[in-house]
Amino acid sequence: MNSIQKNRLKDQLFKFWGIFCTLIGLVLLIVFIGDILIDGISRIDWGFITDLPSRKAEKSGIYTALMGSIWILLLTSLIAIPVGVAAAIYLEEYSKKNWLSGLLEINISNLAGVPSIIYGLLGLEVFVRIMSLGASVLAGSLTLSLLILPIIIVATREAIKAVPSSIKDASYALGASKWQTIWLQILPASGGGILTGVILALSRAVGETAPLIVVGALAYVPFAPQNPMDEFSVLPIQIFNWISRPQHGFIENAAAAIIILLLITFIMNGIAVYFRNKWQQKWK
Amino acid sequence: MEPTIHKNNTQDLKVNEVLQKKPPTIEVKEVKVWYDDFMAIKGIDIAIKPNTVTAFIGPSGCGKSTFLRLFNRMNDYIDGYKMEGKIKINGKNINKKKVIVEVLRKEIGMVFQKPNPFPKSIFENVAYGLKIQGIKDKNFIQKRVEKALKQADLWEEVKDNLKKSALALSGGQQQRLCIARTLAVEPSIILMDEPTSALDPISTAKIEDLIRELKKKYTIIIVTHNMQQASRISDYTAFFYIGDLIEYGKTKKIFTNPEKKQTENYITGRFG
Numbered sequence: 001m002n003s004i005q006k007n008r009l010k011d012q013l014f015k016f017w018g019i020f021c022t023l024i025g026l027v028l029l030i031v032f033i034g035d036i037l038i039d040g041i042s043r044i045d046w047g048f049i050t051d052l053p054s055r056k057a058e059k060s061g062i063y064t065a066l067m068g069s070i071w072i073l074l075l076t077s078l079i080a081i082p083v084g085v086a087a088a089i090y091l092e093e094y095s096k097k098n099w100l101s102g103l104l105e106i107n108i109s110n111l112a113g114v115p116s117i118i119y120g121l122l123g124l125e126v127f128v129r130i131m132s133l134g135a136s137v138l139a140g141s142l143t144l145s146l147l148i149l150p151i152i153i154v155a156t157r158e159a160i161k162a163v164p165s166s167i168k169d170a171s172y173a174l175g176a177s178k179w180q181t182i183w184l185q186i187l188p189a190s191g192g193g194i195l196t197g198v199i200l201a202l203s204r205a206v207g208e209t210a211p212l213i214v215v216g217a218l219a220y221v222p223f224a225p226q227n228p229m230d231e232f233s234v235l236p237i238q239i240f241n242w243i244s245r246p247q248h249g250f251i252e253n254a255a256a257a258i259i260i261l262l263l264i265t266f267i268m269n270g271i272a273v274y275f276r277n278k279w280q281q282k283w284k
Numbered sequence: 285m286e287p288t289i290h291k292n293n294t295q296d297l298k299v300n301e302v303l304q305k306k307p308p309t310i311e312v313k314e315v316k317v318w319y320d321d322f323m324a325i326k327g328i329d330i331a332i333k334p335n336t337v338t339a340f341i342g343p344s345g346c347g348k349s350t351f352l353r354l355f356n357r358m359n360d361y362i363d364g365y366k367m368e369g370k371i372k373i374n375g376k377n378i379n380k381k382k383v384i385v386e387v388l389r390k391e392i393g394m395v396f397q398k399p400n401p402f403p404k405s406i407f408e409n410v411a412y413g414l415k416i417q418g419i420k421d422k423n424f425i426q427k428r429v430e431k432a433l434k435q436a437d438l439w440e441e442v443k444d445n446l447k448k449s450a451l452a453l454s455g456g457q458q459q460r461l462c463i464a465r466t467l468a469v470e471p472s473i474i475l476m477d478e479p480t481s482a483l484d485p486i487s488t489a490k491i492e493d494l495i496r497e498l499k500k501k502y503t504i505i506i507v508t509h510n511m512q513q514a515s516r517i518s519d520y521t522a523f524f525y526i527g528d529l530i531e532y533g534k535t536k537k538i539f540t541n542p543e544k545k546q547t548e549n550y551i552t553g554r555f556g
Contacts, residue, residue, distance in 0.1 A: 166400035173394035174413035
């Protein structure tokens with residue numbers, strides 16, 4: 001074997017190793033989804049979605065948990081998106097690059113790495129106790145907002161950075177103010193990227209369990225929340241609760257609820273991809 | 285919430301248009317510029333003649349682009365930028381606190397090295413400068429856009445496709461669109477930072493014709509790396525070298541009989 005053949009062989013070997021590595025995660029996900037589908041798909045019907053939780057597995061539904069999750073999702077979006085995007089715009093377009101902004105930047109990255117249970121403890125102390133919001137949807141949403149804020153900020157900054165500086169120059173040179181340039185050029189140009197980041201952050205929020213348990217979300221709530229101060233449960237907590245039951249029927253319920261939760265996150269990711277592609281086309 | 289600044293009365297603008305604008309005077313005194321510790325401009329004095337084309341030439345990194353961007357204060361956003369000295373336009377120091385930089389830039393347009401149209405329609409590109417002034421009068425905007433596109437010699441090519449994306453135009457057309465966009469705001473001075481360096485020879489020729497036409501109404505300062513271009517289109521030429529203005533005078537004189545050895549070496553291609 002000469003050296004060219006050897007190099008070719010190495011190339012081939014690495015290619016197969018690469019394919020293997022790429023497939024690890026994917027295959028596991030497919031196996032997991034298949035397994036869940038076998039366990040749970042037969043349990044899903046309209047009643048499962050609209051029924052309240054119950055002591056009897058076959059009568060239990062996810063209505064309250066699903067509504068809780070939707071409430072959490074909406075409130076968290078309302079809080080986290082404006083705050084996160086505004087912070088990112090400030091950091092990217094207004095703040096002077098000096099040691100202070102450097103410090104801010106490092107700490108936002110640090111925040112993204114803080115374990116979610118710590119956010120739960122923070123939420124418990126600040127929102128539930130000091131602000132005495134109780135174990136409400138609002139307290140939960142505020143906690144999750146804190147959790148996903150760093151993700152939104154980082155994603156938004158990346159999206160803003162990707163806007164060519166020539167566009168900003170053109171806007172400024174025509175006499176546009178900073179605010180006009182941000183509003184009329186930078187945000188429209190980076191909207192797709194911002195939206196993608198925001199949706200990915202929200203789909204993380206919808207799957208979070210630990211911080212909400214700490215904040216005091218309940219495993220059993222007889223009613224769907226009617227306003228932001230109501231008690232609530234969310235899908236992951238419902239799943240967690242069902243899995244810990246010994247009866248087989250609840251295991252089936254958990255699998256069915258997992259399917260619904262996965263569906264929600266997949267749909268959200270799908271929307272994110274759709275918007276990204278649509279935006280990219282417009283900006284080509 | 286729609287951003288607005290300095291609302292203009294369209295009536296005023298129409299009156300302005302009718303009144304002949306006085307040619308601007310530009311005087312620069314003892315200007316020095318630093319980027320952090322690096323001194324980019326080492327003290328330059330120059331007076332630009334109105335309704336002429338002045339070319340800034342010099343090797344890369346000589347500070348000519350930095351110097352050009354002083355006139356509409358485009359360096360303001362660069363981190364570590366510092367300047368000293370006076371730039372007076374129509375007798376007013378443009379770096380005074382009370383000068384509103386947005387108003388200044390309306391008076392002093394700029395065309396960049398790479399065509400940089402907004403990812404919007406052709407019409408929206410030209411109308412942008414007017415809309416950000418708070419002008420709402422559709423009729424007025426329509427007329428200004430048409431006039432600007434005609435001035436930039438682009439109207440005939442795009443008049444049926446004003447709604448088409450500006451990004452679909454060729455490079456040369458895009459650059460003329462950027463010139464039209466600048467003209468729509470009716471500046472008196474136009475700064476051009478190597479406006480043809482990304483274009484093919486035919487598009488370049490068109491832009492050069494355009495510049496010759498525009499100098500009847502506007503004062504034009506152009507940075508160029510292309511020696512022939514400077515000699516073809518400019519009335520005055522300023523030669524920059526490492527942050528200094530080496531020589532400034534009539535283009536003919538600079539190119540045929542320069543006073544300084546450095547200038548001669550540069551224009552004859554011995555360095556740079």
